[in-house]
Every structure is written in C-alpha cells, then in structure tokens.
Amino acid sequence: MKEIAVVLKPFDPVTTEISAEKAITASKIIMLVGRLTTACNKIQPTLRNELATTLLTKLLEDMKKCFSDENNILLAHATFLDRRFKKNGFVTGSGYNNVKDSMTAAISRQLSASSAHTISSAAPEESRSEICLQCQ
Numbered sequence: 001m002k003e004i005a006v007v008l009k010p011f012d013p014v015t016t017e018i019s020a021e022k023a024i025t026a027s028k029i030i031m032l033v034g035r036l037t038t039a040c041n042k043i044q045p046t047l048r049n050e051l052a053t054t055l056l057t058k059l060l061e062d063m064k065k066c067f068s069d070e071n072n073i074l075l076a077h078a079t080f081l082d083r084r085f086k087k088n089g090f091v092t093g094s095g096y097n098n099v100k101d102s103m104t105a106a107i108s109r110q111l112s113a114s115s116a117h118t119i120s121s122a123a124p125e126e127s128r129s130e131i132c133l134q135c136q
Helices: 004-010 012-022 027-046 050-067 075-081 093-120 124-135
Strands: none
Touching: 004 027, 004 050, 012 093, 027 050, 027 075, 075 093
C-alpha cells in the first residue's frame, strides 16, 4: 500500500493546481504532463510491488495517449503563445523549436495569402470575385 501512495504522490500537486482554477488553460497541460512523467520515471525503478508497477505503467501510458506531450500541435501552440511559459513550458528544446517553426510557417502562409488577396483587390471588378473565392 505504501508504494501505491508513492506512485500517486506526484499527482497530488497537479490535481490541486488544476482544481484551484476555474478553468485550466491548454497551455499548462504540456508542462504538467512533463512534470508528472519525469516524476513517474524517477519512481519506476524503485518499485518492488507488482500492483504499484502496473498502476504506474498504466498511468504513464494513459497520459501519453491522452495528451501526447509536445506532439499535440494544439497544446503546443497554446503553450508557445502563453507568455507565462515560452521555452519553459516545453519538456524538450526540440519541442519548443518545432512549434516555433510551425507557428512561423503558418504566419508566413497567412501573410502571403493576405498579400495575394490585397494585390488582387486592384483587379477589375468581374475577376475580383473569382480571385476572392480562391482566397477563401
């Protein structure tokens, strides 16, 4: 029973933090899951009880399946855009760099599309509606 308590202990502060807020922001998920994963990975080699080991393994699998860390582009973008976290919200430097590159490319595409639409606005009236349909 003691090892079960050891397995669940890292989840207590995360549960408290999430419960303290009216609404948890998506930007916190990567950081919280990263902390939990690190804590669980440190505990895993010390466990002797089969039930505790199985519980920990299942918790790690479910966290990975549900939140998929920095690979979830929606969560990664939310973390990147949250001024509280920036690089510190990511478990790895490559996670930060990947989302930074993704955001930069998305903004560039949007600016290019916007520029093309602005240039096309100077076109004659009958072709303008055709061009605008292409932008949408």
